[in-house]
Amino acid sequence: MAAEMLGPARSCVSTMTALLVVTILSVMAAGEVSALQTGFYASSCPKAEETIYSTLQQLHANDPDLPPVLLRLHFHDCFVRGCDGSVLLQGSGTERTAPVNGRLEGFGAIDAAKAAVEKLCPGIVSCADILAFAARDSVKMVGGPGWEVPAGRRDGTVSLASEASSNLPGAQMDVNQLTANFGKQGLTRDDMVILSGAHTIGEAACVHIDNRIYDYPSPSGVDPLLPKDFAAKLKKKCRERGSTKRKFDLDSGTSATFDAQYYKNLAKRTGLLTSDQVLYEDSRTRPLVLESSNNANFFPKFTQAMVKMSQISTLEGSQGQIRQRCGYVN
Ligand code: HEM
Incomplete structure (x- = not known):
């Protein structure tokens, strides 16, 4: 009787142990230590x-x-x-x-x-x-x-x-600095190139391009990489140095749409920030920029990199808290 009762219990324990081992191994194989789960709120807050x-x-x-x-x-x-x-x-x-x-x-x-x-x-x-x-x-x-x-x-x-x-990385960083900065977060140089693709939407304040249109160490103060017509547009919009009010699209042409245009622009040298344009100029990152210049290549790489970024040093289980209001600790 006792043996009969132990039997199913023991097999249940060994199934659970096996499951645990499989989970740990698959997490290790993925090179991640996070135990986050998709569908985490399926039963606690399904909607x-x-x-x-x-x-x-x-x-x-x-x-x-x-x-x-x-x-x-x-x-x-x-x-x-x-x-x-x-x-x-x-x-x-x-x-x-x-x-x-x-x-x-x-x-x-x-x-x-x-x-x-x-x-x-x-x-x-x-x-x-x-x-x-x-x-x-x-x-x-x-x-x-x-x-x-x-x-x-x-x-x-x-x-x-x-x-x-x-x-946080700076807009004037070169590929070595960006790679080191992302490396500190456990992200690779490739992750950095792909996550920079987020600049396919949105805008930057003019102050972030002073170094390219006013303060570049050349007689004109303009970054010689910039095509003349693009530099003229930048100067027209960002007509005074240091403006935080005026802004320029990060992805000229399609800054309201998430697409691969950002990478195409880099190849045309119309990337906005120094940290964008260096990705094309550096021979180590240029191949991935070129490869990512269409949605079919860019999208799956971006989703993978986002999932990786979103698991950096997360608090889990009984760590931290669930805040009642996001702006304040409970
Ligand atoms: C590679 C290093 C990066 C640098 C140096 C950088 C720098 C910047 C700067 C200077 C701006 C303009 C902000 C302003 O004017 O206030 C900006 C905007 C933006 N960044 Fe980045 N960024 C980087 C990576 C990323 C990543 C990894 C993401 C997301 C995954 C991201 C998403 C954005 C978005 C969406 C905007 C537009 C925001 C808006 O329109 O308000 N950036 N970034």
């Missing part, structure tokens, strides 16, 4: 993802700039203390107050999405996960690919401006 999507879609109807803003917000979250929602925390000395985050937006949209899911299932969905879903949704809303977002991130409780300043 979470669709509610977030529809909330953002409604906001997008009145604010065409929302997708790039939200895509950038997730990136700035992940590169500082991992994807833990620390970029959302308010208060003096938080990441939001760092100069590099001076023009970050989209906080209101994340709060709206959080409020909508809190109504459905209070205290279940983390702000860090909402950022990851919102980045995916944003890409989809402007013609890009969709993908499954592994979830289960928990929210951090620490946010420091100094860490944002030291971890």
Whole structure:
């Protein structure tokens, strides 16, 4: 009798052990340590993802700039203390107050999405996960690919401006510096080239191109790589040095659509930031730029790289907390 009872229990334990081993091995094979799962909220808050999507879609109807803003917000979250929602925390000395985050937006949209899911299932969905879903949704809303977002991130409780300043890449970096910067986050040079493709949407303040149209170390002050007509357009729009109010499209021609045009522009030398154009100029990254110049090649690479970026140093299980309001620690 005792043996009969032990039998099924023992086989259940060994099945579970086998499952655990398979899971650990597959995580190791993928080179990742994250235990996030797709469909994480399937039973705890089944409508979470669709509610977030529809909330953002409604906001997008009145604010065409929302997708790039939200895509950038997730990136700035992940590169500082991992994807833990620390970029959302308010208060003096938080990441939001760092100069590099001076023009970050989209906080209101994340709060709206959080409020909508809190109504459905209070205290279940983390702000860090909402950022990851919102980045995916944003890409989809402007013609890009969709993908499954592994979830289960928990929210951090620490946010420091100094860490944002030291971890986020700068627009004047060369390929060595960009590679080192992404390397610190466990991302490869190829990941860096592909994630830079996010600049297929959105815009940059003119101040970020002063170094290319006013301060370049040449007699004219203009980066000789820039085609003359493009340099003239940049100067017309960015007519004074240092402007943070005036902006220029990161992806000339199709900056409201998620597509591979960004890479085609690099080959025409009409990339906007130094950190964009160097990807074509450097012989180590040029092949991937050329290969990514069509949607069929770019989209699957981008979704993979986003899934990887969105798992940087996540808090899981009993770590961190599920914030009640995304701007504040509970
Ligand atoms: C490779 C290193 C990168 C550098 C140096 C960089 C730098 C910048 C700069 C200077 C801007 C303009 C911001 C402003 O004017 O306030 C910008 C905008 C943007 N960045 Fe990046 N970025 C990089 C990588 C990324 C990555 C990995 C993503 C996302 C996966 C991303 C997404 C965006 C988006 C969507 C915008 C447009 C934002 C808007 O229109 O408001 N960037 N980036």
